[in-house]
Amino acid sequence: MTTGLEVHLASRPSGWPTPDNFRLVEVPVPSPGPGQVLVRNTVMSVDPYMRGRMNDVKSYVPPFRVDAPLDGGAVGEVVAAGEGVALAPGQTVLHGLGWREYALVEARGVRPVDVTVAPASAYLGALGMPGLTAYAGVVEVAAMKPGDTVFVSAAAGAVGSLAGQIAKLRGAARVVGSAGSATKVAYARELGFDAAFDYHDGPVRESLRVAAPDGIDVYFDNVGGDHLEAAIGALRNHGRVALCGAIAQYNATEPPAAPRNLALAIGKRLTLRGFIVGDHNHLRDAFVAEVGGWLRAGQLRYDETVVDGLRNAPEAFLGLLRGENLGKMLVRL
Amino acid sequence: MTTGLEVHLASRPSGWPTPDNFRLVEVPVPSPGPGQVLVRNTVMSVDPYMRGRMNDVKSYVPPFRVDAPLDGGAVGEVVAAGEGVALAPGQTVLHGLGWREYALVEARGVRPVDVTVAPASAYLGALGMPGLTAYAGVVEVAAMKPGDTVFVSAAAGAVGSLAGQIAKLRGAARVVGSAGSATKVAYARELGFDAAFDYHDGPVRESLRVAAPDGIDVYFDNVGGDHLEAAIGALRNHGRVALCGAIAQYNATEPPAAPRNLALAIGKRLTLRGFIVGDHNHLRDAFVAEVGGWLRAGQLRYDETVVDGLRNAPEAFLGLLRGENLGKMLVRL
Structure with missing residues (x-):
């Protein structure tokens, strides 16, 4: 049986988070059921707003649960698609279940991205x-x-x-x-x-x-x-x-x-x-047209700070809170 | 020569104003020149925002000047109108030069009010x-x-x-x-x-x-x-x-x-x-129609706290800052 790593919230931080608040957990890789997709994540987003979700406070997104995986924007490749899902293995997709090597995602939560327009990671940054x-x-x-x-x-x-x-x-x-x-x-x-x-x-x-x-x-x-x-x-x-x-x-x-x-x-x-x-999703078309145009024309620059390996994702997040990134903070899996 | 009283700013308060910050001054009553109106004030408004104008700070209205009269909304009766002014003696008007018994006002700064619709003081309150x-x-x-x-x-x-x-x-x-x-x-x-x-x-x-x-x-x-x-x-x-x-x-x-x-x-x-x-003057017509309608229908109530005499205007203002009024604070002259 194949296994994959996930990053769990081990405990809620009080004040500045520490490595102890995270736990790396190895879990079996599941098979997609009807309407589901199994994605192997290749790059994931690390975002400041995640700090708020580590508190047990009601907000516009529910708090993370202790002893459950964190989540966040990620791009990956389809490994397998369940019944009724029109996505082919190898296709690059954007979804919301980062912080794990393999993500089992409902097909409606997955968006194919065109890596001929911009690299996959751009969909977590300038185009995301x-x-x-x-x-x-x-x-x-x-x-x-x-x-x-x-x-x-x-x-x-x-x-x-x-x-x-x-x-x-x-x-x-x-x-x-x-x-x-x-x-x-x-x-x-x-x-x-x-x-x-x-x-x-x-x-x-x-x-x-x-x-x-x-x-x-x-x-x-x-x-x-x-x-x-x-x-x-x-x-x-x-x-x-x-x-x-x-x-x-x-x-x-x-x-x-x-x-x-x-x-x-x-x-x-x-x-x-x-x-x-x-x-502000009603702005998405105008955003993609305008910002995509500036990117293609070389008028808009974006940079990434990339950390390698899911094991280093907690450190990437702590570094983000300390302000160690230039541009978008990402973890490459 | 007729004289009238004015309330001057004697000094700028630091923190809570005191009676010492005001001075009562007797001045000659002027005659209106062309385009001017002489008004005998009958009621004047006392407003919290005046406190800000007592500081020497640039804001949306210029600060009061020391050794010059204060000003604020007032209603009065036309005593005399200068050349080219279509206002008759005895007419009730609203203008911006309160804090004095007689006000010499440019005609464009004067608005006749209809005291058959509401009492004069309402134009400093619910209708003002x-x-x-x-x-x-x-x-x-x-x-x-x-x-x-x-x-x-x-x-x-x-x-x-x-x-x-x-x-x-x-x-x-x-x-x-x-x-x-x-x-x-x-x-x-x-x-x-x-x-x-x-x-x-x-x-x-x-x-x-x-x-x-x-x-x-x-x-x-x-x-x-x-x-x-x-x-x-x-x-x-x-x-x-x-x-x-x-x-x-x-x-x-x-x-x-x-x-x-x-x-x-x-x-x-x-x-x-x-x-x-x-x-928000673009709302004035809608405001007069809607609020005037509620007033006529007895659906909207307004009350006044009235202090008598210009000499007592500083005390009325201090009382306003201490919260001693119910509804609109006015001085009747």
């Missing part, structure tokens, strides 16, 4: 969930207009790096990014950000004032905390914030300090809007 | 700026839908008391209010709020949970701080906040500690939107 997140946040949630000045935090991350480039390609007058190291700042500049700063170098408020002396119109928030407070201070009248993530506080055991200046939103008529990518 | 603020906040900014559960803070104040009633009249399933005394809580219940609580009686979060156990869809915020934090916690998916005021912190010398839970806005897809009434 992070890409649509960046696109929806800039285009719809923040309703960016040509001529706007846009600030993006976590600018070297999977979503931030795309958000900044999408803003620029759609006519932003100036795009400013923040990131957590000199390397990431240099990377954001390479991507075409007009200015970028390392948030360790001083108060975000001061750095943002230097990078965008005339203020900003849009803030794409991946961080929360002092970044959000600085952005509220810098936003001009009728400014918009797309609240996408709050990685600064995912591992916090104390509540963060408030954005103490939120009352400025009244006089400046600011809009702050939280969003999750799942609410 | 507070009314349009409440209407715009509920209808447009928070986009309240029939069936929503709505939470309103400062529910016994000029704006809050109208916002709650407008929400109910437009089909809210449940309207909950908070206020600062047992008298105000009883008053909110009289107005038709389904539940109301005194925020001194315990953490707002707990009181709100009891008053709206299934959560809320809309929060009309006049207060900020812990009220806003409690509302963010109670809001259901796709909930909306109309950020109208932050009276809890107008006199604060330290930044507020809340809301610490703004990151919940992501997963719950909340929208928080700051607004000022001046951006």
Whole structure:
């Protein structure tokens, strides 16, 4: 009998996760029943939002269960298809059951991807969930207009790096990014950000004032905390914030300090809007056309930080939370 | 020569204003030049937003100047009209130069009001700026839908008391209010709020949970701080906040500690939107038709706290900041 490895949640982290919170488990590889597909995963996504699912808290996705496998976006090859499934062995597909070598997936949860258009991993990045997140946040949630000045935090991350480039390609007058190291700042500049700063170098408020002396119109928030407070201070009248993530506080055991200046939103008529990518599937066709076009034309760049082997997936996730990735964090199986 | 009294800003308050920050000044009553109107004020509005204008801070309205008269909405009778002005002596008009017995106003800043429809003071309240603020906040900014559960803070104040009633009249399933005394809580219940609580009686979060156990869809915020934090916690998916005021912190010398839970806005897809009434004049016709109709039909109630005499206007303003008013705070001259 063939077996495969899975990564289980061994225990719920309190504060920062540790390797002890994960467990590698060897399980038999099942056969697909009617309507099911067996997929051998080749690459899987590692995402910040997974940290929230490790808490036993009701949210927009159910929490992970202890002693059960984690999950997340993955691309793989069809090994076998059950009765009534129109997928051929060898076909490359996208689905939601990563964190395991072999995934038994319901056929309706599987989407074939065209690896002649872009490499398989792109469907977990620029052409996948992070890409649509960046696109929806800039285009719809923040309703960016040509001529706007846009600030993006976590600018070297999977979503931030795309958000900044999408803003620029759609006519932003100036795009400013923040990131957590000199390397990431240099990377954001390479991507075409007009200015970028390392948030360790001083108060975000001061750095943002230097990078965008005339203020900003849009803030794409991946961080929360002092970044959000600085952005509220810098936003001009009728400014918009797309609240996408709050990685600064995912591992916090104390509540963060408030954005103490939120009352400025009244006089400046600011809009702050939280969003999750799942609410924006109606944009998918426009996203694939526009972002796919920029990728083909070489106008949009995306990079990956790839870790090899499912055994190293927990370390990849911990590294992601520590900010060790440039662009999309992936595990190659 | 006739003289009239004006209230000047004697000095900028730091923290809570005191009577020393105001000065009563007797000035000659001028004659209107071409295009001007001389108005004898009969009633004037006292509004929380004036506190912000006492600071030397750029905002959506310029700060008051020291040693110059304060201003604000007022209703009065035309004494004399300059050349080219089609207003007759004795006519009742609404304008923006209160805080003085006689106002010399440019004719374009003056609007005749019909005192056969409603008493003059209503044009400073339910049919005036507070009314349009409440209407715009509920209808447009928070986009309240029939069936929503709505939470309103400062529910016994000029704006809050109208916002709650407008929400109910437009089909809210449940309207909950908070206020600062047992008298105000009883008053909110009289107005038709389904539940109301005194925020001194315990953490707002707990009181709100009891008053709206299934959560809320809309929060009309006049207060900020812990009220806003409690509302963010109670809001259901796709909930909306109309950020109208932050009276809890107008006199604060330290930044507020809340809301610490703004990151919940992501997963719950909340929208928080700051607004000022001046951006919503396009709603004026609909507002006058709808709210005027409810007033005539006796479906909407509004109350006034009236202080007599311009000399007592500073005390009326201080009382407003201390929350001593039920409904609209006015000074009768």
